[in-house]
Amino acid sequence: EAGVTQSPTHLIKTRGQQATLRCSPISGHTSVYWYQQALGLGLQFLLWYDEGEERNRGNFPPRFSGRQFPNYSSELNVNALELEDSALYLCASNAGTSGQNTGELFFGEGSRLTVL
Amino acid sequence: GENVEQHPSTLSVQEGDSAVIKCTYSDSASNYFPWYKQELGKRPQLIIDIRSNVGEKKDQRIAVTLNKTAKHFSLHITETQPEDSAVYFCAASPYGNNRLAFGKGNQVVVIP
Numbered sequence: 001e002a003g004v005t006q007s008p009t010h011l012i013k014t015r016g017q018q019a020t021l022r023c024s025p026i027s028g029h030t031s032v033y034w035y036q037q038a039l040g041l042g043l044q045f046l047l048w049y050d051e052g053e054e055r056n057r058g059n060f061p062p063r064f065s066g067r068q069f070p071n072y073s074s075e076l077n078v079n080a081l082e083l084e085d086s087a088l089y090l091c092a093s094n095a096g097t098s099g100q101n102t103g104e105l106f107f108g109e110g111s112r113l114t115v116l
Numbered sequence: 117g118e119n120v121e122q123h124p125s126t127l128s129v130q131e132g133d134s135a136v137i138k139c140t141y142s143d144s145a146s147n148y149f150p151w152y153k154q155e156l157g158k159r160p161q162l163i164i165d166i167r168s169n170v171g172e173k174k175d176q177r178i179a180v181t182l183n184k185t186a187k188h189f190s191l192h193i194t195e196t197q198p199e200d201s202a203v204y205f206c207a208a209s210p211y212g213n214n215r216l217a218f219g220k221g222n223q224v225v226v227i228p
Contacts, residue, residue, distance in 0.1 A: 004159075035218075042122075042220035043160070043205060056215050059117075090159070103148060105216070107159040 002027070004108035006091050012114045013081050021076040021111045023091030031055075031096030032074040033105065034066060038087040046089075049074055050096040081115045088112050118143040120208050122219035130227050135193040137222045139206035142187070146208040149182060149189045150216070155202045163204075164191070196226045 005024045013019050025032050034046040045058035049068035057064075063079040072093075078085055089112075092105040119142040129135045141149075150165035166173045166180045166189065173180050182189040189208075193200055203223050207216040 040220065043207075043218035045215065045217065048215060103150065103165055104162045105150075105152075105160075107161070109159050 004091055004093050004106050006089075006108035006111050008111055009109070010112045010114070012116065014116050015081055015083060017081050017115075019078045019081060019085075019113055021078075021089050021091075021113070022073065023075070023093075023108060024073045025091075025093030026106055029093035029095055029106070030072055031094050032068055032072065033092045033094075034074070034076050035090045035092065036060075036087045037090055037110070038084075043090065047076065078113070083115050086113060086115045118146055118208050118210060118217035120206060120217050120219040122206055122222050124222065125220070126223045126225070128225045128227060129196050131196055131198060133196055135191075135196050135200070135224055135226075137191045137204055137206070137224070138188055139190070139208075139219050140186075140188045141208040141217075143208070143210050144184075144187065145210035148209045148216075149180070150207050151178075151180060151191050152205045152207065152218075153202045154205065154221070160205060193224075196224075198226050198228055200224060201226045 007022045031050040033048050035043045048056045052068050066076040068074045088110040090110045092107045122139045147168040152160040153163045154160040164180050166182050177194045179192045203221045205218050205221045207218045209216045
């Protein structure tokens with residue numbers, strides 16, 4: 001069974017540009033979570049999508065946004081990039097609110113965003 | 117929202133010794149406490165979790181203890197091995213597992 005996949009693996013942008021990151025959850029999972037992992041700051045919660053809707057967002061500015069598609073894949077958009085947005089962006093999935101949720105988050109390998 | 121703190125930030129242990137990492141949380145309503153392990157260059161993976169209705173859970177060489185009164189929980193690794201070297205993240209949530217707040221991570225180094 002395929003795990004959570006993310007693309008691109010690496011992305012280099014300059015300040016002010018926009019970045020789009022993509023995530024495909026494990027088959028059967030309806031929830032997708034986005035986390036930012038910046039050096040020394042651990043895993044900071046960005047967004048949670050379930051069944052196509054945004055369920056919750058963390059303490060990030062509105063220029064961080066995303067969406068979930070009917071096939072449950074998701075994309076994260078970061079507008080007006082700033083230097084401090086450089087980080088590893090991790091996507092995770094689980095069965096969400098479907099009742100099949102065991103509690104475990106299954107993470108992808110991440111997308112490394114570098115802002116110059 | 118929930119705030120989770122981990123300490124120490126770095127822990128070095130001799131192979132075969134035990135390692136203990138402690139986390140504190142702020143929201144007394146939190147009821148789910150997982151631990152994730154992230155090896156260098158790899159994705160975080162769940163190693164053990166505990167819910168608020170139990171005080172301790174064991175799985176082979178790892179165990180987690182929960183003190184709801186003091187609002188802290190700890191990861192215990194016994195008979196450490198080099199493959200235990202990794203960053204360990206604790207997390208807590210008052211919403212089950214659907215909105216986890218992670219700590220900043222502990223770097224554990226097992227010295228052969």
